[in-house]
Amino acid sequence: MKYCLLLTLCVFIYAGCCQNVDQVKEIEKKENYTHFSGGYNKSFNDTQELHIESAKRNGVGPLVTRSDTVLYAENLIRIPDELVIFKTDPLKYSIPYLVPKASKLLTDICINFHDSLVAKKMPLYKPIITSITRTDEDVRKLVRRNLNASDNSAHRFGTTFDISWSRFEKLDTTDRGEQSSGKLKLVLAEVLYDLKERKRCYIKHERKQACFHITVQ
Numbered sequence: 536m537k538y539c540l541l542l543t544l545c546v547f548i549y550a551g552c553c554q555n556v557d558q559v560k561e562i563e564k565k566e567n568y569t570h571f572s573g574g575y576n577k578s579f580n581d582t583q584e585l586h587i588e589s590a591k592r593n594g595v596g597p598l599v600t601r602s603d604t605v606l607y608a609e610n611l612i613r614i615p616d617e618l619v620i621f622k623t624d625p626l627k628y629s630i631p632y633l634v635p636k637a638s639k640l641l642t643d644i645c646i647n648f649h650d651s652l653v654a655k656k657m658p659l660y661k662p663i664i665t666s667i668t669r670t671d672e673d674v675r676k677l678v679r680r681n682l683n684a685s686d687n688s689a690h691r692f693g694t695t696f697d698i699s700w701s702r703f704e705k706l707d708t709t710d711r712g713e714q715s716s717g718k719l720k721l722v723l724a725e726v727l728y729d730l731k732e733r734k735r736c737y738i739k740h741e742r743k744q745a746c747f748h749i750t751v752q
Contacts, residue, residue: 571728575700578728579747581737586689586750589737593751594634594692598670604632611693612638614667620645622704623664628677632668634693637751640736641696644749647726658712660703660719665746667696689750697746698723723747 571578595607604611614631616623620642623631633641645662652659669677669690689695700720705713727747731738739748 566733568729568732571725575724575740576742578724579731579738579740581731581739581750583687583689583739585737586695586739586748587687589750589752590689590692590694593636594694596693597691598668598693600670600672601630603670604630607693610634614638614641614664618645619661619706620649621662621664623667624699626667628673629666629669629690630673632693633696634751637694637696640730640749640751643735644698644726644730647729648723651722651726655722657718657722658710658714659706660714661706662723663699663702663704665697665699665744666690668693689748695748695750697741697744697748699746700724700740701745 595610596603598604598607611632612635614623614633616631641664648662649659667690669688671691674688674691700723701716703716703719724747727736727738727749730736734752736752737750741748
């Protein structure tokens with residue numbers, strides 16, 4: 536009951552972020568969507584160009600410094616450090632802000648993941664958000680630390696976030712039931728693939744960073 540109430544609260548927090556919901560649902564009814572059948576690299580391989588183009592179209596900025604969040608205060612939502620549906624890692628190279636459309640996507644992903652675990656009668660876990668919005672200043676620091684990082688990042692527009700596929704946090708630590716990270720990754724992938732099919736987002740399966748790199752569409 537506690538989890539249900541908290542989930543309801545989460546929905547209301549972001550309820551105003553999505554426009555024309557009834558119209559979107561009507562369109563979705565007419566579409567036939569395929570389901571995730573495995574193959575992470577093949578199924579989640581949207582190019583950086585697609586992420587960047589979508590980020591520029593749907594986002595703000597790019598943000599140069601962290602103080603720029605003041606300039607875009609009306610267009611950014613602060614993402615909580617933790618809710619019953621997700622947890623955010625300590626963010627050293629990013630800040631917890633997203634445009635409303637992206638925050639709604641994040642909420643939908645995490646609620647759908649929770650609901651899928653319930654439907655499959657699996658122990659409940661929450662996804663871990665490893666990176667959110669990066670300013671140009673953050674990107675420069677990250678590039679110096681990680682040579683594989685790109686200075687042309689979709690994270691700079693408030694539209695993009697990363698979700699770990701190797702780490703999840705258990706909701707009820709007193710529950711003796713356990714689930715492997717591999718199985719939880721599969722459930723998360725099923726949720727993400729469905730939203731990708733519905734043209735809600737672009738996704739890249741990042742192997743070295745062990746995350747799904749997600750940009751709102």
